[in-house]
Amino acid sequence: MDKRNLKRLVTLLSVPLVCSLPINVTASDKIIWGGYFSAGVGKTNKEDTSYNTPVGGTDFDDSVSFEPLTRIGLQGIIPIDDNMRGTFQITGRNDSVTSTSSTNGKKFNAEFEWANITYDVSDELSLQAGKFVLPVYYYSDFYNVGLAYDWVAPPAEVYVAPSATEGVLARYSTYVGDYELTAQAWSSAYTGVGIQERDVLGMALSFGKEELLFRFMTLEGELKFNAAGDYTDFQYTAFALVSEIGNFRFVSELATADVDNNTDARDSWYASVAYRLGKFTPVLTYSTNEDNPFLSSQSPSYFYAKEAYTYGLSYELSIQSKLKLEYKDIKMDDESENASHNLISASIDTVF
Template identity: 25%
Template sequence: MTLGKYLSGVLALLSLGVPALAQDKGEDFLKFSGFGTLGGAHSSEKNADFTSTAVQPDGTGFSRVTSYSIDKKVGLQANAHIAEWLSAVVQGVSEYRYDGTFNPYINMAFLKAQVLPELSIRAGRMPFNAYLISDYQKVGYTYTWVRPPVEVYQFNPIFNYDGADITWQKTLGGVAFTVQAFAGSNNVKLVQRGAVTDLDAKELVGAWMSANHGNSLYRIYYLQGKLTANNPALNVVFNQIRNGIPPLGLPGNPALASQLELQDDRVTYMSVGYQYDPGNWFITAEAARNGGDENAVIHATAAYITGGYRLCDWTPYLTVAQRKNDSPTTNPNPIANALLSGGNRADQSFSVGLRWDFMKNMDLKIQYDQFKNDTNAYGALSNNQPAFQKGQSYSVITANLDFVF
């Protein structure tokens, strides 16, 4: 699919989301902007695929020697200034999705009411503010890496939610505070074990706070909700654990099946972030943790730290990241044991990259990632083949072109 077709599809979505109210409102009523990323990635692991998100069915490695899909995207955004106190945002994005297509979709579509100078309310489809760069995570030009560190940013596969939030902003004693509370729900489709998982997230409630003081930015985030996952292949496994396999003398264990599968399980998610940026150099770090009392397989912790230095139009940078499973990875039940060992994503990585801002609103990035999977873990890889060996090292090389307009 060509770039022109991507833009045409996204424009069609935007035309549905933003009515033609601009005719009598003047030029400032409606403003359009856009962004995109083009590039390719190569992995040294030939028996599994490296992908940039958990929603992609394949990537570089086994499926393709070099993938030009995993980071490629284009988006358009419309901002409408309806009244002094009311505005609207619609953003459409085309990127590689769970079904192997680039079909565009609405990533954001919300109304914002500025009810007081320091207080605003939004309702609609909004970005999931779990990270430092959540508001602009799709816009590669706005951050230094070729992609956000997958150890942390694949941690939570939800990019947006449908609901409402309330935000308070105030500067006190030279510190700019932002506090937001939100509630909503969403449904996202992931690719696991060669089949699509329908992940239903509901009763999502949470809050986050940031504090900006001088060159430092501090951020803390908390979320809780209920998750239900439906995957045909995994459902078969859970039924085998629940009912057993009598011909093989394996008894059923309903309690273990309930503990392993996600069925209206209450989960929690927490993250903290810090950024120091005096201008010529910067440090960014984030840590996240999944939890929940009702499920045995979602507990994990991940973190990264990135440092870089700006030399005119050039920005070299280094990143160290790690993800650890806090859930059990073995079980006496052989079926559960196979399931747990196959779901172990623990790994660590070291990345070195270079960003070149060679012209206005465009950059070129090159990044080398060295991953080391923990013993009995497949790390950030999917589509594993029979010859794949866990606990191995592999590398990924990426070159991307980002642009905004």
């Protein structure tokens, strides 16, 4: 997707939003609606193998499944006055972790993924409070919106952080010549299924333009992986390099997780190249993550060491929809007969 359409998606679909506004909005008596929908299918080629996706609540396995990629998001902006607005996103996906359905423990759940109030101090500075997007990665603001990228889903070897968090965030954006400079700083806490984070402080900086952009993010705080466990200090750092020249696009991200009670930091990274040929965009991606004994013991499907070669093809059905096909060659860092397996998947992604 070219830079102009990507910025349009960010503006329309990724403005994080509000939680406790009254239903009868009086400032403008209207809500600005937008949203996205993705439907996908996939399977691995061997029994007793699986692969997680950062956009879904379930993993792929050796049976044909629509659950990991299928999701819908409904987003609204509620103008309050000239400087303040509430925003929210309701996301629906199949989540086996939190479901109590009698059908294999799975059902389609909808929840407020984001909900916050934004106050524009000036044209350059804004403040947010509530539940907002956690700006860890380059695609964090819109990684659920499949139209924003040419993969079926972002690389799971890198994209492991929660998508949203609760707290306060300040954002400053300006131009230095032809280059855009954006700085974000936040304080937050997070409670999810099997993981809790507290006293988190983070910052992110990006600098560049369409041809070349650099991004840096760092956060630190305390986490634990179960209610009975103890909190431990952690630090997470991520770098991104993005270049788009003509029809060529290159994206690479590196992330490092450092947990205080383990001496081995966990590095993960990917590099992806794409070239647009009319309505078709072939994509080649290499992604990998190292093992960290502590993290792997807490959540094996997300943190176990593996690498993947991904061969994809995206076709632009219209300016608001894409069809994607993808073949992933996965190699786990163990000696089992299923250490190497494949994942075949496809998706249709739209915005409305």
